[in-house]
Amino acid sequence: MQTVIVTGATQGIGKGIALALRGEGRRVIAIGRSAIGLERLRQEAGGDGLVVTEAMDIADTDRFQTCLGRWIADFGAIDGLVNAAGVLEPG
Numbered sequence: 142m143q144t145v146i147v148t149g150a151t152q153g154i155g156k157g158i159a160l161a162l163r164g165e166g167r168r169v170i171a172i173g174r175s176a177i178g179l180e181r182l183r184q185e186a187g188g189d190g191l192v193v194t195e196a197m198d199i200a201d202t203d204r205f206q207t208c209l210g211r212w213i214a215d216f217g218a219i220d221g222l223v224n225a226a227g228v229l230e231p232g
Contacts, residue, residue, distance in 0.1 A: 144168040144216045148199045148226035151178025155225030160185065162223075163192055170212055170219075172226070174198055199226045 145162050149155030151173035159169045163186045171194045173179050179194035186192040193212075197204050212219060 143220040145221040
């Protein structure tokens with residue numbers, strides 16, 4: 142089974158991509174800053190364990206590296222990354 146990391150997965154394009162990948166049978170590691178948003182995503186995805194969530198700010202590189210090591214140990218490999226995290230600054 143392929144495992145894909147999706148950042149910015151709590152809303153918008155990131156959430157849509159996470160749900161689409163899950164719908165195609167991939168395991169999704171969904172990253173976002175909102176634990177509530179990630180819980181909603183997990184429920185919407187069906188709660189079958191194929192959407193793994195991690196609440197964090199992707200800019201925290203030390204934490205991301207620690208989690209990446211754990212995910213590789215748990216799932217064997219990371220097959221893809223979709224970076225949909227971003228900050229909107231009107232102006």
